[in-house]
Structures are given as C-alpha cells and as structure tokens.
Amino acid sequence: MATTQPNTCVNSVDIAKNVSADDALCLENQVCFSLYSAANAMVRVYRPLLDKLDLTYPQYLVMLVLWEEQGISVKTLGDKLFLDSGTLTPLLKRLEVKGFVTRGRSEQDERVRVLALTSAGIALKTQASEIPHLMRCKVGGEASELQALKAMCDQALKKLHASID
Amino acid sequence: MATTQPNTCVNSVDIAKNVSADDALCLENQVCFSLYSAANAMVRVYRPLLDKLDLTYPQYLVMLVLWEEQGISVKTLGDKLFLDSGTLTPLLKRLEVKGFVTRGRSEQDERVRVLALTSAGIALKTQASEIPHLMRCKVGGEASELQALKAMCDQALKKLHASID
DNA sequence: TGCAAGTATATTGTGCGCAATATAGTTAAT
DNA sequence: ATTAACTATATTGCGCACAATATACTTGCA
Incomplete structure (x- = not known):
C-alpha cells in the first residue's frame, strides 16, 4: 500500500485507504460519491410511493x-x-x-x-x-x-x- | 421488540428494527433520512474547498x-x-x-x-x-x-x- | 430503398438546497 | 425610552436532479 503523498492525517474521507494523490482523485475510491449516489437513488425509489400521497x-x-x-x-x-x-x-x-x-x-x-x-x-x-x-x-x-x-x-x-x- | 404490523419482509429500510407502524414513521428511525442528511452535509463541507477551483x-x-x-x-x-x-x-x-x-x-x-x-x-x-x-x-x-x-x-x-x- | 424502431442529446418545467441578503420583530443595555 | 444587537422568517438567485418530452441521427428489417 504505497503512499506517495505526505499525509498528516492517518485517516481518509474520499479514499478507501492511504493511496497516491492520483488514486485519491479516482472516482472508485470516493466515499462521498457513494454517499451522494445512494442518497439520490433512495429519493428516486421513494418517488413513486410518495407520488400517491402527492x-x-x-x-x-x-x-x-x-x-x-x-x-x-x-x-x-x-x-x-x-x-x-x-x-x-x-x-x-x-x-x-x-x-x-x-x-x-x-x-x-x-x-x-x-x-x-x-x-x-x-x-x-x-x-x-x-x-x-x-x-x-x-x-x-x-x-x-x-x-x-x-x-x-x-x-x-x-x-x-x-x-x- | 413488539411488532404490531403484519410484515411479510423480515428486513427494514426506514426503521432500525421491526417496530410498530407509528414508530416506523418516526424520523429517528429513518435510515434514509440519515443517508439524505449526511449527503447534504458532505456537499456543504466540500463547498469552501471547491469554491477555490470554481x-x-x-x-x-x-x-x-x-x-x-x-x-x-x-x-x-x-x-x-x-x-x-x-x-x-x-x-x-x-x-x-x-x-x-x-x-x-x-x-x-x-x-x-x-x-x-x-x-x-x-x-x-x-x-x-x-x-x-x-x-x-x-x-x-x-x-x-x-x-x-x-x-x-x-x-x-x-x-x-x-x-x- | 424506405421506414420503423431505437438511441443520444437537448429542452422544459418543477422542486429542492443553500448562500447572501432583506425585513420585521424582540431583547438588552444604557 | 432609545437604540444597538440579536433572532426568525422571507426573498432572490444559482445550480442541481429528474420526469416528460422533443429532436436529430442511426440502424435494422422488409
């Protein structure tokens, strides 16, 4: 697990683990993108149910x-x-x-x-x-x-x- | 953990566990609300960083x-x-x-x-x-x-x- | 060849999310 | 009693999300 970027934080938000700056910008590694997509998808699934209640x-x-x-x-x-x-x-x-x-x-x-x-x-x-x-x-x-x-x-x-x- | 509602599904989306119909409509129990709020908050935290990149x-x-x-x-x-x-x-x-x-x-x-x-x-x-x-x-x-x-x-x-x- | 079916993108309209700002009402300190 | 500071709500403007629809282009089939 190579880290090519100096990192004062031991943890990560938008990467799965400590990775290179390039890997950190990879969509696949972005926690926030998963959160964002799941939230959008959730609203989409609710929609037909909620339509009935206007x-x-x-x-x-x-x-x-x-x-x-x-x-x-x-x-x-x-x-x-x-x-x-x-x-x-x-x-x-x-x-x-x-x-x-x-x-x-x-x-x-x-x-x-x-x-x-x-x-x-x-x-x-x-x-x-x-x-x-x-x-x-x-x-x-x-x-x-x-x-x-x-x-x-x-x-x-x-x-x-x-x-x- | 009383279940007052007949439930053909063993699992739950918007409730923490099998609960009454009333508890299921309680905001506190809503998984999707947590997801939705976390996604909104995430975008809010990104904003000042992304503003610098326009x-x-x-x-x-x-x-x-x-x-x-x-x-x-x-x-x-x-x-x-x-x-x-x-x-x-x-x-x-x-x-x-x-x-x-x-x-x-x-x-x-x-x-x-x-x-x-x-x-x-x-x-x-x-x-x-x-x-x-x-x-x-x-x-x-x-x-x-x-x-x-x-x-x-x-x-x-x-x-x-x-x-x- | 001609045309129907399919596909990629664009447009329109509605409803958020939220920053920035405005307004009106309240409170507190002098 | 004034007024400055604070608070609650409203307004405006921008950028999503997405359904519904339109348009233009392509493909496949008779």
Missing part, C-alpha cells in the same frame, strides 16, 4: 416531523431536518397550497411561524403508514445492515457538522 | 471522471455518475463556459457529444489533488470506518438500482 421526499420529511409534533416553528423544523428557511419556506407554502399544513403566527413572538396540520394533513398519516413497509420490500437487505448504515451515516453527519466550525 | 460538487465529479478518461460521451459519463442528460447537459455547458471542458461531436455518430478537457481543465487536477487530503483532515475518522461506510452505501446503491426494475 408529496416529494423533503415534503414527506416535513410531514414526518409534524405527525410527531405540531405547533413548532420553521426554525425548530429546520433544526430537526438540517434544512434552512430558504429551503423550508417555499416547501411549506407548497404544503399549504396542497391543504396539508397551516402556517400561523405565534402570538408571543410575531416573527415565528407556527406550523400545524390540517385534517387532510393528519389523514395523510394513515396512507403514509404503509410507506416504510413498502420501502423495506422494495429494497430488502438485512435489518442489521440497515441499522449499521444508519449508524455510520449518523456518525459521519456528526463529524461533518462539527467540521463546519 | 467548481460545484457535481461539477467536481464530472472533472474526476474526465481526469481519468477523456473523449467519452454524455451517456457514458451519466452511466458512471448515475446522472441523466437533463442534469449533465446544462452542467457541462457551465463547465464549457468556465473554460474547463469542450463539447465536441463524434464523427462516427453525429448524435454523441465527445467530452474533453481544455488545458485549464487539465491544469485544475493539480489544485484538486489536495482536496481528498483536505477533506480527510476536515472530517477525520478511522479509515476502516470510512471504508465500511463506502461499502454499505455501494451495497445500498446496488439494491436501490435493482429495485427500479
């Missing part, structure tokens, strides 16, 4: 949060989903137009939007309850593998967040 | 491919990156405007674009050679962990692709 994947994530807890702010929602208002504001407006979500104002603090579900939004949860099962069937794989994947993604996410100072 | 992350991926092999078609590029012409055509035009890439035509088949690098595009590889190292330092973590993450993403990608019939 939701996109990011909209589905918002609904997951609101099915758990209503009356939260855009900020709180963004903290949970790691998304900002530039993404969420237009997305929430689309959910409002579809009649799934209401965007009220806090009486205590006029700046904050209070997000809630309409009855249609609440009702959607019943249809959505099939989705995890359908995804399971579509993709298969051992539960332990998926748990491991989730654990590694969560760990990577933690480090990536930390590296944004 | 590249976005998807543009960087295209350059990685072209640094390995020039003269390929949009189709071949798309097969390698799992992206279609709707994504690549405008992206390649932007790389052309920046002066990194040329978009010629095949003489054998007038339909196919033949992608090549300009001298500026080739020169960029030298600057890019630092990026894997810089990402490694930014994120840290054991090489074996990253290898494992890559392996699991590749496996997931394979299954996700297969599930699109």
Whole structure:
C-alpha cells in the first residue's frame, strides 16, 4: 500500500485507504460519491410511493416531523431536518397550497411561524403508514445492515457538522 | 421488540428494527433520512474547498471522471455518475463556459457529444489533488470506518438500482 | 430503398438546497 | 425610552436532479 503523498492525517474521507494523490482523485475510491449516489437513488425509489400521497421526499420529511409534533416553528423544523428557511419556506407554502399544513403566527413572538396540520394533513398519516413497509420490500437487505448504515451515516453527519466550525 | 404490523419482509429500510407502524414513521428511525442528511452535509463541507477551483460538487465529479478518461460521451459519463442528460447537459455547458471542458461531436455518430478537457481543465487536477487530503483532515475518522461506510452505501446503491426494475 | 424502431442529446418545467441578503420583530443595555 | 444587537422568517438567485418530452441521427428489417 504505497503512499506517495505526505499525509498528516492517518485517516481518509474520499479514499478507501492511504493511496497516491492520483488514486485519491479516482472516482472508485470516493466515499462521498457513494454517499451522494445512494442518497439520490433512495429519493428516486421513494418517488413513486410518495407520488400517491402527492408529496416529494423533503415534503414527506416535513410531514414526518409534524405527525410527531405540531405547533413548532420553521426554525425548530429546520433544526430537526438540517434544512434552512430558504429551503423550508417555499416547501411549506407548497404544503399549504396542497391543504396539508397551516402556517400561523405565534402570538408571543410575531416573527415565528407556527406550523400545524390540517385534517387532510393528519389523514395523510394513515396512507403514509404503509410507506416504510413498502420501502423495506422494495429494497430488502438485512435489518442489521440497515441499522449499521444508519449508524455510520449518523456518525459521519456528526463529524461533518462539527467540521463546519 | 413488539411488532404490531403484519410484515411479510423480515428486513427494514426506514426503521432500525421491526417496530410498530407509528414508530416506523418516526424520523429517528429513518435510515434514509440519515443517508439524505449526511449527503447534504458532505456537499456543504466540500463547498469552501471547491469554491477555490470554481467548481460545484457535481461539477467536481464530472472533472474526476474526465481526469481519468477523456473523449467519452454524455451517456457514458451519466452511466458512471448515475446522472441523466437533463442534469449533465446544462452542467457541462457551465463547465464549457468556465473554460474547463469542450463539447465536441463524434464523427462516427453525429448524435454523441465527445467530452474533453481544455488545458485549464487539465491544469485544475493539480489544485484538486489536495482536496481528498483536505477533506480527510476536515472530517477525520478511522479509515476502516470510512471504508465500511463506502461499502454499505455501494451495497445500498446496488439494491436501490435493482429495485427500479 | 424506405421506414420503423431505437438511441443520444437537448429542452422544459418543477422542486429542492443553500448562500447572501432583506425585513420585521424582540431583547438588552444604557 | 432609545437604540444597538440579536433572532426568525422571507426573498432572490444559482445550480442541481429528474420526469416528460422533443429532436436529430442511426440502424435494422422488409
């Protein structure tokens, strides 16, 4: 395992192991490319299932949060989903137009939007309850593998967040 | 570990293990959300590094491919990156405007674009050679962990692709 | 040869993601 | 009470992703 590049880090992100500068730029060795491609593919597989609920994947994530807890702010929602208002504001407006979500104002603090579900939004949860099962069937794989994947993604996410100072 | 939902699949995608329909819709249990968030965070961490090369992350991926092999078609590029012409055509035009890439035509088949690098595009590889190292330092973590993450993403990608019939 | 079927790329439209910026409302310190 | 600093949301602009569609070119078959 030759290393032709001085390397003050013992570890690697975009290479499978310590390799030459050239091998490090090889697509095959890029961890991040695998992550990126898997995430894209995942959204693609969700799409036909979510089409039936008239939701996109990011909209589905918002609904997951609101099915758990209503009356939260855009900020709180963004903290949970790691998304900002530039993404969420237009997305929430689309959910409002579809009649799934209401965007009220806090009486205590006029700046904050209070997000809630309409009855249609609440009702959607019943249809959505099939989705995890359908995804399971579509993709298969051992539960332990998926748990491991989730654990590694969560760990990577933690480090990536930390590296944004 | 009670299962309140009949389940013909032994495995799970969006839940950590066999759980109730309600727990399956819990954001905390969603493997795909972890994948999605980690991929977003990864692109965010790349951004300041790639800004210096005047590249976005998807543009960087295209350059990685072209640094390995020039003269390929949009189709071949798309097969390698799992992206279609709707994504690549405008992206390649932007790389052309920046002066990194040329978009010629095949003489054998007038339909196919033949992608090549300009001298500026080739020169960029030298600057890019630092990026894997810089990402490694930014994120840290054991090489074996990253290898494992890559392996699991590749496996997931394979299954996700297969599930699109 | 002519034409149907297939293929490669391009176009259009929608919805993210996110940086940068703007605006309005709140809080705290003087 | 003012005002400066802070906070929550919104807006704008750019670049993906991708479905759906269009166009141009090629190939194979009758």
